[in-house]
Amino acid sequence: RGRGRGVTLGQAPGAPAPSVAAPAPVAQPAAQPVVAAVPAPVPTVSTPTPVDTVTDGMEQLTTSPGPVTTPSGPLPVPVGDGESRRRGVAILGEAPTFCPDNKLDPANRKGSMQQCKPVTLVANSFMLKLGSGREDCVYNYRVDCSKELPRSVLAGIVHNDAQIAASIGKCAFDGAQAFLLHRLAEEETTFSVRTRGSPDGRIAPEDVEITFKFNHTVPWGSPTILQVLNILLKSYMKHANMTLIGRHYFQPDRVKPVAALEGINVWPGYVTAISECSGGVLMNIDIAHKITRSVTASKIMMDCKNRRRAPGVTAKEEVDKHLVGEVVMTRYNNKTYRVDDVDWNVTIDSTFMAGRKVNGKFEEYETSYRQYFLNRYQITLNESELPMLVSRNKEKGHIPKNNPEAEHEARKLIYLPPEVCNLTGITEQQRSDFTFMKELGKVTRVGPNDRARLTAEYPRDMNGKHKEKHRFANWCVEVGTEMVQPAGRRLNPPGMYQFIDWANQKRGQNLSYNPDNPDWTAALRGMKLARVPKEGLVNWLFIFPARSVTEAQEFHTTLIRVAAPMGLRIEKADLVKLDRDGSSVYQQAIQAKLAERSYQLVCCMLPNNNAQRYDTIKKLCYCGQKPVASQCLIGKTVSGKKCMSACTKIAMQINCKLGGSLWHPEPLGYFANCMTVGLDVFHQKGQNSICGYVAALNQTQDRFYSRALIQTERGEDMTKLEEPTIAALMKYKAGNGKFPKNIIVFRDGVGDGQLPLVKQLECAQFVDAIAKVQSPNPIGVCFIVVQKRVNNRFYVPQGSQFTNPKPGTIVDDVVTRKKWCDFYLCSQSVNQGTVTPTHFNVIFDNCRDNKENDGLLVEYVQRYSYIQTHMYYNWPGTVRVPAQCQYAHKLAYLVGEHTVSLPSNALSEFLYYL
Secondary structure (H helix, E strand, O other): OOOOOOOOEOOOOOOOOOOOOOOOOOOOOOOOOOOOOOOOOOOOOOOOOOOOEEEOOOOEEEOOOOOOEEOOEEOOOOOEOHHHHHHOOOOOOOOOOOOOHHHOOHHHHOOOOOOEEEEEOEEOEEEEEEOOOOOOEEEEEEEEEOOOOOHHHHHHHHHHOHHHHHHHOOEEEOOOEEEEOOOOOOOEEEEEEEOOOOOOOOOOOOEEEEEEEEEEEEEOOOOHHHHHHHHHHHHHHHHOOOEEEOOEEEOHHHOEEOOOOOOEEEEEEEEEEEEEEOOEEEEEEEEEEEEEEEEEHHHHHHHHHHOOOOOOOOHHHHHHHHHOOOEEEEOOOOEEEEOOEEEOOOOOOOEEEEEEEEOOEEEEEEEEHHHHHHHHHOOOOOOOOOOEEEEEOOOOOOOOOOOHHHHHHHOOEEEEOHHHEEEEOOOHHHHOOHHHHHHHHHHHOOOHHHHHHHHHHHHHHHHOOOHHHOOOHHHOEEEEEEEOOOEEEEEOOOOEEOOEEOOOOEEOOEOOOOOOOOEOHHHHOOOOOOEOOOOOEOOEEEEEEHHHHHHHHHHHHHHHHHHHHHOOOEOOOEEEEEOOOOHHHHHHHHHHHHHHOOOOEEEEEEOOOOHHHHHHHHHHHHHOOOOOEEEEEEHHHHOHHHHHHHHHHHHHHHHHHOOOEOOEEOOOHHHHHEEEEEEEEEOOOOOOOEEEEEEEOOOOOOOEEEEEEEOOOOOOOOOOOHHHHHHHHHHHHHHHOOOOOEEEEEEEOOOHHHHHHHHHHHHHHHHHHHHHHOOOOOOEEEEEEEEOOOOOOEEEEEOOEEEOOOOOEEEOOOOOEOOOEEEEEEOOOOOOOOOOOEEEEEEEEOOEOOOOOEOOOHHHHHHHHHHHOOOOOOOOEOOOOOHHHHHHHHHHHHHHHHHOOOOOHHHOOOOOOO
16 A cells, blocks of 8 residues: 555646756765664654645635746646655645546535435544634745755754744754745755764764755645645654654553563554545544564574574574564664664674764764663663664664775664564464454454544644644644544445346345344355355365374265255265375375366365465465365364364355355346456565456356466556456356446555556556457446555444444545545444444546446445445455455465465366465
8 A cells, every 4th residue: 555645646738847956965974894783763754645625614725826936937737746745846736636527526426315324423533724814825945955964863953953943933844845934035045053963973963054945835725735734743743752653653651561461562652644535624533553572582583593493494594584574663762673684793792883072072983782772771782692683774874894885785774682672563373363362452452432532632632731732823723623524324235145046037035134233144054055066066185184084084074964955065075194294295195186187176184274385285276287176274173063163164165166156146236237346466575466356247246257467566556457357358248148338346455646557557458458359339447446444433423422333334525535536335343443444436437327327326336335345255244345356355365475376267267266
């Protein structure tokens, strides 16, 4: 996902981007001793959100109130992206709209109350009001320094130097550009100041010149104003004694140890963002948690050194495996660093060049890490035999001694003693521990009542005890203290059926379920599945280790017994008992049996969840010369009291992997003749991204075409969609006798900043694919971006208490984005914590509805999206995203994490990845 809530603007036709002056050359100091090291603060840069119209209870402001002026005249609209903001280029002009042309009218972006019930809601957003007593615009200045300084140091000078403060007054500074409330007398103003240097001696005091060069005026209706407000918001949190960890701020005075989990601490904090929505400029606030562990990196190193390792694996390799890529927190300054390397040539007794003041003058001296930490932090380091952790940082590190070639690289490095570094987050082993996650969830999964209370405290503190710490009042901005109240609607629950036979106009039994807790597991018991393979499962291979003979026999017998009432015929398997359970043993057994004959399914009972063994089996079955569906299971999970339940679920999975289906949705009406596509991307460090493509090819949503695609580069955008789309359209025609009327695309995993590229690149590939199949009738495309990682929360007020909204709740006003055709859907119920809505954003739509009007009605899209959350066959209930998105995620994850190679196209019509 994109970092933050900003979006990228396209360049106006014929509008050149403004030039950015290159920084002045920096005189490089001479190289000095051994290693560069000492933690450095990580600067924070606000992430703006463009806005085109600011509406509040006090005043309404519109964009483009007049030409934006510069010393040389009107300023054209520049290209704006994250990088240009970091370089100091302002984002001006109309905020981008990703709304299809046929939905630019706000009335066309909201659903109706048909088949809905009104719901009273409040959201975790607060109105920002722009008051009077200010000038009509803000003044933007580029800030240059005569010498290269870290952003944090430069920001300290701009905010704290008395000479600068007296001249520029109140200022919002992001490290490259400053926003002032009044215009300076000169177009270019230079201040001569002397830096203090850093207390750790990393930066020496020196004389520098800070230059403020006027760029342009920024009207209060400009999208750039949101950038200013977000800078002020970050500044407030810093001065309210919150600690920046990663990208969010947390409260060190409220750290909670988890009583039932030794060594686990939870830091509470806030996730904030200011953006313009349909209801005005809103400040969104949600609570967040950061998990830290008392275990240190040095403890991990010692464990890796002492534990028994696999043959040929060295201690260094074991340490790298467990620490590289982890995020650690240093206990002396509560800052987090990503471990990029472990330097085995550097210990706490290695030396580097530090700096100090002597009689008012700065001088360099050589010291060891052990002595430095004792003098600087009063911390005694003892573990001299352990190597140092290395973290790359944007700011400059120390200069290595007597190694000029490494000078440039060392400026990017921070060396950390492992004994003062605590690990953050949780391990995969902890994540898979049900008891651990249950106890952790009691702290992190905050219920709606407490979550709403904690959220409301934030603006009240801003206007109360912390009022003097924020500068919104100086900018004539008032922070509201009441949560906004969007109008909510609850969709009627869709019907799920045992089966629907459209050819013979027959319908099976309705799967009854509680709409407040959508789960039809009980309704499926003893009921035949919607569709099963005609011949059943008559030819399959079952491999198990000798030590699990009892579990294997119990599973084999129970699976055949539970499948019969479902209508799935399962014959006895071809049994293979293994004397050993290594990866190569399973591989050889499967290869030998596949060489003898073909099977419908290869089922392997495993002694544990060893990843290498699992990967070997999946790669051999899916990517080998004789591709075949596979089912892996762990012996202890299908034995004893759990056997019946586990075998029932496995029988359902097997049915899907053989081409069957479990249940059918209610008649889809307008969407009956549509092809539904789900897209997702899996990223893995060090390898190309994997795209998952899954298309549903009929109106009962139970025939599929699936493909995994390896991207040419690591990135979120997909560049190879045309070929699988053509193949899916031809499969649709072969199965239905005609091409679909429309293609509905649900695209998962896209951040706001990536929307322009997705709209330009991916939507075009679907249009091009349609043109190449030469359909006699036009085929429309509705492209919907699905976002799970959202910070919006909704609550149902009940007196003085708050509860979660019920499944099917839709919000498409007030908190939705201006000029976007988007909505929020709560599709699930939760037993613990607060329900998280899913964000849907229609960015392209050239479909035709039944009245032949361009574009689908939004209420159609909302209803269909909700139905799709009921169609994921791995769970007899609702999921957060449409089923095709979840299938695409499973496929991309399987290829990227396990097989690495692409599965055979012979399996493309089966859900083999469940």
